[in-house]
Amino acid sequence: MLDIKLYNTNDENAWCPGCGNFSILDALKCATAELEIRPEDLVVVSGIGQAAKTPHYIRANGFNGLHGRALPPAQGIKMVNKNLKVIVTSGDGDSYGEGGNHFIHAIRRNMDITHLVYDNQIYGLTKGQGSPTTALGQKTTMQFEGVIQNPLNPLALAIASGATFVARTFTGDREGMIKILKEAIMHKGYSLVDILQPCVSFNKVNTFKWYMDRVYSLDESYDPTNKVLAFQKALEFGDDGIPVGVIYREYNKPIFEELHPVIRDNENVIDRVWNPQDAEKFIEEFM
């Protein structure tokens, strides 16, 4: 295990006191320390939002890009350097709203990256508008008569899109969170962890207590490898309980890096040795 202090930065944290994000940050550092991923071998990629500030608060390579656009650069990075561990830290708005298209297509690519969504069911940074996961009927700083768009179910969506590791965890469960983050990072292929994260400033419905009262951990008896059952489990969300744990898991599905002829059979393209003269053979064909 590496020293967790390795990941400390001296950037002042701008999150609100009491925000669930602090627990995630802590768990993430624990997970990478336990997995002995050195800061220089890790890249934390994000879009814009509160969650997306994470690259500033963990000492690692970091790419803090555009709102909704965390996954494309994350994949670009991995495609050219498969040695780097790539973790995306993003919000529900970032990943499922603005970035929804990249979400389903990143799953199709099934690259070995870990996608963490700090799901506070609200737009935090922009002050409390409804997000794609805000509950039907919830009043927000924008939806004065309540949200009328049905909430998106990220886990069901991920399973339907073909993801091979789909989990949910909760900031109130430190150990569970660390365990799942580690599993997700170790999983070969794309992994989604949707993290229930109370926003103390703007989501007065889905509070710490609200989650605490509803979450239950999936135990041994649950078989996460059955896709149809997993889909059914993923649909559970609400007063009757919210399952946390690995909802779906598929082993041995080939990943992009194994299927791509160049990535599979070569060193990283960033290390390719190349001279202009190496293009001669291509030009010859036009003689």
Next chain:
Amino acid sequence: MLDIKLYNTNDENAWCPGCGNFSILDALKCATAELEIRPEDLVVVSGIGQAAKTPHYIRANGFNGLHGRALPPAQGIKMVNKNLKVIVTSGDGDSYGEGGNHFIHAIRRNMDITHLVYDNQIYGLTKGQGSPTTALGQKTTMQFEGVIQNPLNPLALAIASGATFVARTFTGDREGMIKILKEAIMHKGYSLVDILQPCVSFNKVNTFKWYMDRVYSLDESYDPTNKVLAFQKALEFGDDGIPVGVIYREYNKPIFEELHPVIRDNENVIDRVWNPQDAEKFIEEFM
């Protein structure tokens, strides 16, 4: 039943001879004729692609917009004039590739629109590149070593996103297609019909025969109202058979138009009578 000739245009058709799109166009006209939807009460909305040329070939109001962007204007139209029947005619690239984000979010809104995807599992208009539904391993005019992104399953995705009418049909089954189109159009809420449509020019794998050999119709014994079973059914696609028919159907889920306080309780906003002076009361609040 209206005279089908009402929908004829004299625009020259630019599709390839033998293209499956002709059958869809024919079925669509039959469906609207049988449902007695007058051209002026219908709006056909599309993006860009072969499928997306449909508004030019059916005489109705039409909005031929941008690639990938059929659903947003379709919803905008419906939001301001719920009297119009809105049908989106789009391709697999248009709807699931460039337009993927609008797809999942349109489902969340559950407006009363019908979304037809002419799914030839290829980019037709741009000459044969892999689309989101092209099979793994298939060689295309762009993927010379075969596609390595897992194909997206539009039906599973739609079910996971909360769609209330999810169907598949095949251009080789004229009657079945007309029937499903009619049901989809009549369905209250968002309906997706993924139409297997052979592209004779660029998809040499998923040919008419290939589909013909695999499709089977869902019969009475299939219960489309069970979401989990529907999800399982939606996963079926390939050599073991491709189900056609209504895969999933949910009744009585409130639609956007019923939930939106203004759309629900008022005449269409385009018919609102309004004078600048009506804003006086809002201005007063700043005195």
Next chain:
Amino acid sequence: MKYNILIGGQAGQGMDTISDVLEKHLKSRGLFVFSNKDYMSRVRGGHNFIQIRFGDEPVYSHYPELDLIIALDKNTIEFHRDRLKASGSIIADELIAYQNERVISLPITKATKEIGFYKAFGMVAAGAALKYFNISLEGVEKVLPKKFSDEIKTKNLDAIKKGYELLESRLSLSEGCTSNNILINGNTAIALGALAGGLSFYSAYPMTPATSIMTYLSKKQVEAGIVVEQVEDEISAINMAIGASYAGARAMTGSSGGGFSLMVEALGLAGITETPLVVVNSQRPGPATGLPTRTEQSDLSFMLTASHGEFPRMVIALRNPEDAFYQTFRALNLADKYQTVVMILTDQYLADYRMTIPKFKLDGLKIERYISGEEVLEEGEEYRRYKLTGNGISPRLIPGKVEGQIVLVDSDEHTEYSHITESAEVRNAMMEKRMKKLELMKEDIIEPEYFGVEKPEVVLIGWGSTYGPLKEAVEMLNNEGYRVGALSFGDIYPLPQKLLRKYAEEAKVLVNVEQNYTGQLAKLIMQETGIKMDKSILKYDGRQIDPKEIYNRVISEVL
């Protein structure tokens, strides 16, 4: 007389409420008020402040010199005490215990304890501030936030009164007699202009500093009977608005630079389908995420040519909340008139500052839709959406509204009937049809506003939100006898040229004053007229230029 207060503290300390109460009360006392916020991009902590200027004469801008600081924390004193005038003071709680002769240390926390309501802290401070300026408390109960319960109101009122007793008045101002004023910020004025103008559809995605336009409209959607939709992304926002407009709604969308960037493909869609659309870009410093809560005028060049290909557009910059209202109203009419995109440029400064202005006059205003019915069709004629007419504008029908007729629009180049064409002749005809509108628009263009001496030697040239600072700066310069004037552009494209050419000829020195690095209006002026600026006053640190800074820079860099 004008006075200037600063309220500073951390995000989450309730400065908004203090400021709100003070501003409204000052206004109700017949004074002119101007307030602006300086916020960090975070929800709690950090350092934020609000400045309130007020007086018995109109106030157009914020100003650096302060008469009073209300310090909710120590940082506020540290950061801002240098800006105090010689006569100025700092009000702070005794617990902050800051040793400085300017500080009036007050038992504010103690007072809240006496009232038994610790949240009343800000109201005690507000009361003290009012006393400091010798403003009567009469009617102050009416300006407490409406959402407060009666009980809370009473406690807050107590707090204000307690604060009022904590010190002696140091300054004094004859109370004013303006009465028909409203107190409003730029974004709300845009929203009201849109409401008055018959807006019936607004789709957008939240983005600072544009969000509050949507927030206000959303709040009023039921009462106004309009549809306001928060969408999945900005691409959807603009395409949905175009769909709604096609179907007959008055549609608008808005965002800040980043979201606007995502909309540019669809600007061309509105252009080629000839669909009326108003797009608001509320600028903040870029590039990319930049400084999300700060101000800049750096998207002008971009907006002039945003989107591939060529189509007619109008670009209107807003100068102040009054402009915001009337120009938004006008933009909706113009979009309908020319069946194309009208872009409104504002920025964080104008979006958020509040000022007292004369109540909007609705009487002269008229909504003009330019929508046709069957009367434009001959017997048996099939409707052509893109009929070639003399002036480039085709009669517009609304789908479903004329029996037997259909309305087809197309993003490809098209025939009069809107079918896809590849004909070179039709292409030329359609390009010319569309681009002709640019010429027509010139008739609608409004010249910039000039202020300053009659025969100026130096003309400052600005646009949009620098209006207020320029106005005060020119006044200051004129008062000292400098022969300076300023042209403040509202309509920007097509560029109005009459006054520009006049002053370019008359004045010796032209100076563009812009909140950007590259001098974007100057570039446009050069491109369109060949008139070159002699000097530039540019600022791009995310803070709005103030009259004093303009004054200083004109004196040191220009004169």
Next chain:
Amino acid sequence: MKYNILIGGQAGQGMDTISDVLEKHLKSRGLFVFSNKDYMSRVRGGHNFIQIRFGDEPVYSHYPELDLIIALDKNTIEFHRDRLKASGSIIADELIAYQNERVISLPITKATKEIGFYKAFGMVAAGAALKYFNISLEGVEKVLPKKFSDEIKTKNLDAIKKGYELLESRLSLSEGCTSNNILINGNTAIALGALAGGLSFYSAYPMTPATSIMTYLSKKQVEAGIVVEQVEDEISAINMAIGASYAGARAMTGSSGGGFSLMVEALGLAGITETPLVVVNSQRPGPATGLPTRTEQSDLSFMLTASHGEFPRMVIALRNPEDAFYQTFRALNLADKYQTVVMILTDQYLADYRMTIPKFKLDGLKIERYISGEEVLEEGEEYRRYKLTGNGISPRLIPGKVEGQIVLVDSDEHTEYSHITESAEVRNAMMEKRMKKLELMKEDIIEPEYFGVEKPEVVLIGWGSTYGPLKEAVEMLNNEGYRVGALSFGDIYPLPQKLLRKYAEEAKVLVNVEQNYTGQLAKLIMQETGIKMDKSILKYDGRQIDPKEIYNRVISEVL
């Protein structure tokens, strides 16, 4: 001597193969070849044509006057016969049975029946065309498509020979002796330039006419050992490329106007994160979908300022396939040198036309990455991605490559360490750091190419793909004694001004020749230099201007 052939028919009739065989054979006979396509946006049917010009002297452009038409259908004759020279002919199958003295009616279908291979139709026609110009068949077997099986090759060869016997030669040309030439189109030349330049990552979404860059790269990805990814949309394309570049790859993306429009937000991301990126925009007529398979130069103004906010960029227009290769190579170096966006502008005409040019010389070329290692760090120093240096360029490390060091980049305004800041001072420093690069770039800028008489009275000013047509037009005008020259811009932004100023002073009349409506280069020139064009030759019908049209318009509109 130069000749001009047109092959016309419907999409799907195999014109590409006929043209390919003819072009390659003409080239192998030592001749110069130039061919361009005129395609409709459809897969089958409609009317398409290809023009092939060839001769024993260099050919730079297509040309309207024809020596021979190979008509695969009747429409071809109808549409194009007026363009035949007095001496010209039409080759058509006897079954088309078109009554016209120019038509050489040949039993082509009959010949294919004799060979027993109906697909050989085109090859019979090709053979006939070669005979028409008295070109020897020697070596023709080598230019048959490689994908053909031996059996098919034999049949096609038979067909060519059969065609060769169907008529007598009418024209003749001394065969050439150029030998070190390649036959290549603009997009392939871009792809090759990128490959030579060490491109290791390309992400894009298909869009005509940019698609073929990706297609070529994709075909070669395994052999070249690079990653080429077709993505879900253009937003992903550019963001993925930026990610790859950040991680150390040489990354590029490309699209046409509509796709480029979707990329503009991320241009600013590359700008503020200072990530090297090359973006190709292969223009087609807009706005919106416009004319998808045709040509235009209407995105220049847009690209100069695309994206909100301000950051340094370079814009390079490609003039011909040679330029396409060398400039793409150079663009990759420049992007790395300045750690920002370099944009390459091309268009459908240049993307698709093929011409013979000298084989690309790789020897002088050098890949320059400007990537640093730990040597730039003092002992114990923590790496600062945005270290403030004298010239604005900070040493660039690659993540994972230097033990103990991390590389953080940020789309917000940031400190040297790349953390988010709201400091006005840091903001100013960072803006100035980035914008300084614009000044540095000026040293790298290449002046436009001038051709024509030495002391011209009229100077035509163009950019990009009008190079060839301008070159031939100027030659024609000079041959007739007109004192005309032309400046053809490749580097556009920052705008090279030396030659421009020189000729603006010397010449009486400046005329911009552009494929757009608004005269976009002229606007830029005016903005940057105050030099105003006296006349404009503009064209926006989607068809590339040809030398004859320029010649005619110069004579009728300018001289």
